[in-house]
Amino acid sequence: MKKHIYLIAVIVVALFYSCTKSATSSDPLNEQVGSAATPVTSAMAFTSANSYTVTGNVRVYQKDGKLVLALENFKSTNGPDLRVYISKEMQPVNFIELGRLKSVQGNQLYDIPGNPDFNTYKFAVIHCQQFNRVFGFATIK
Known part of the structure; x- marks a missing residue:
């Protein structure tokens, strides 16, 4: 009986730790697109979702013939x-993953593969893939 109680306690602690562990860095970043980059879209503000807080702007730039999403x-x-997507919807179903969120604060750059149509892929989304929760989104215009 004591073995079962101990085993249950270990499982509960392991589950609690895995659900609360932050996988995203909190070190501030300051990645810059540089003066040679050309804005493709306007800077649009993030909207928070599902009781999470996301602030800042998103903008797409053309740099060296490639598209870059800037937070x-x-x-x-x-x-x-936490992942960064460009998506056809605010709740991502049809999306392109740009990668893991590098940090929860600061200026960040993400390469956009291909040449997506921003009339179709109209949202930048911060999404927790593990729990399928949107933390925030911004319209790409």
Whole structure:
């Protein structure tokens, strides 16, 4: 009986730790697109979602013939497995993953593969893949 109680306690502690562990860095970043980059879209503000807080702006730039998504003056609630998407919807179903969120604060750059149509892929989304929760989104215009 004591072995079962001990085993249950270990499992509960392991589950609690894995659900609260932050996988995203909180070190501020200051990545810059540089003066040679050309803005493709306007800077649009993030909207928070699902009781999380996301602030800052998103903008797309053309740099060296490639598209780059810039998170500017960005700050987000931390969480496990945060990802950056461009999506056709605010709740991502049809999306392109740009990568793991590098940090919950600061200026960040993400390469955009291909040449997506921003009339179709109209949202930048911060999404927790592990729990399928949107932390915030911004319209790309």
